[in-house]
Amino acid sequence: MTSPKIDVSFVIPVYNEEENLPDFYRELTAAGEKLHRSYEIIFVDDGSRDGSFPALRKIQAADPRVKIIRLRKNFGQTAALAAGFDRSRGEIIITLDADLQNDPADVPLLVAKMNEGFDIVSGWRVKRKDKFVSRRLPSKAANWIISRITKVKLHDYGCTLKAFRRDVVKNIKLYGEMHRFIPAIASTMGVAIAEVPVNHRPRIHGKSKYNITKSVRVALDLLTVKFLLSYSTRPLQIFGLFGLLAGLLGGVLGGILSYQRVILKQSIANRPLLLLSVLLIVIGIQFITMGLLGEIMVRIYHEAVEKHIYAVREVIDSDSEEKN
Ligand code: UDP
Numbered sequence: 087m088t089s090p091k092i093d094v095s096f097v098i099p100v101y102n103e104e105e106n107l108p109d110f111y112r113e114l115t116a117a118g119e120k121l122h123r124s125y126e127i128i129f130v131d132d133g134s135r136d137g138s139f140p141a142l143r144k145i146q147a148a149d150p151r152v153k154i155i156r157l158r159k160n161f162g163q164t165a166a167l168a169a170g171f172d173r174s175r176g177e178i179i180i181t182l183d184a185d186l187q188n189d190p191a192d193v194p195l196l197v198a199k200m201n202e203g204f205d206i207v208s209g210w211r212v213k214r215k216d217k218f219v220s221r222r223l224p225s226k227a228a229n230w231i232i233s234r235i236t237k238v239k240l241h242d243y244g245c246t247l248k249a250f251r252r253d254v255v256k257n258i259k260l261y262g263e264m265h266r267f268i269p270a271i272a273s274t275m276g277v278a279i280a281e282v283p284v285n286h287r288p289r290i291h292g293k294s295k296y297n298i299t300k301s302v303r304v305a306l307d308l309l310t311v312k313f314l315l316s317y318s319t320r321p322l323q324i325f326g327l328f329g330l331l332a333g334l335l336g337g338v339l340g341g342i343l344s345y346q347r348v349i350l351k352q353s354i355a356n357r358p359l360l361l362l363s364v365l366l367i368v369i370g371i372q373f374i375t376m377g378l379l380g381e382i383m384v385r386i387y388h389e390a391v392e393k394h395i396y397a398v399r400e401v402i403d404s405d406s407e408e409k410n
């Protein structure tokens with residue numbers, strides 16, 4: 087891993103935000119100056135089809151702290167963030183939306199909280215300025231479910247305005263719609279997470295890229311995250327448990343039926359229970375086999391991406407100092 091050269095990296099996903107970019111850049115640099123630290127701004131153009139790219143070029147030409155990463159097509163907000171993370175050099179990485187809904191003036195607040203020793207500081211849009219039925223209501227439900235399932239207690243997972251310590255972001259691989267689950271995924275590494283109330287503003291230019299169908303994708307990703315969080319290193323524990331239960335129940339039913347057939351000489355050909363017993367035994371074997379396959383795949387996965395089953399904060403050793 088290359089050593090960080092600057093203090094703060096801003097990572098901004100941009101998809102068709104032409105009219106918002108000049109104001110956004112002005113507000114962000116104003117907030118950046120207040121930090122009195124070195125910083126870079128990484129705009130990730132996620133395949134915009136309006137004038138966002140020329141607008142970014144204009145900003146970048148006048149400010150050496152600005153970088154643009156232009157993706158070949160629209161990959162989605164999570165992929166855009168991942169592209170930005172991969173090329174960021176800051177010790178602290180801060181993500182914001184480019185649509186001016188997040189207020190860059192909140193940035194110093196997040197940085198101050200990070201300096202108290204937290205690894206992730208998440209914004210909480212206390213007064214969210216979006217439509218109630220299509221956005222705020224599903225988001226309320228999602229937040230409630232996510233906090234129950236992931237055991238990471240936040241009020242607002244969907245807020246893009248967040249600050250991360252570099253090691254946290256570098257150790258996480260993002261897929262699907264998972265950027266909102268970074269705190270949950272990171273919690274497996276044992277990170278300190280804080281939440282600060284932030285300002286939220288209505289969108290004035292451009293359109294929101296999301297609608298209610300996003301909730302479905304988020305729900306499916308939540309299922310993946312739950313599995314990764316709880317069982318990714320031991321799939322047989324979950325599949326095997328179901329398999330054993332089903333197999334055992336099927337076996338007991340089969341035993342009863344055999345007893346009735348062999349000892350009591352009753353006919354069992356017309357018993358629906360026979361079907362159930364066979365079904366349960368087959369499901370049981372399948373679940374256990376799946377668990378074993380899962381175990382093999384998990385091992386391959388961890389080897390392939392050199393992912394450890396632990397996370398080290400630092401190593402204290404007079405010979406060498408390693409940070410991971
Ligand atoms: N965005 C992106 N790629 C996408 C969708 C959105 O980079 O496919 C960016 C978008 O430009 C904005 C941020 O992600 O900066 C959040 O999007 P949006 O404001 O539409 O989401 P909302 O605030 O409505 O949840």
Ligand code: MG
Pocket residue numbers: 183185187289294
């Ligand atoms: Mg928005």
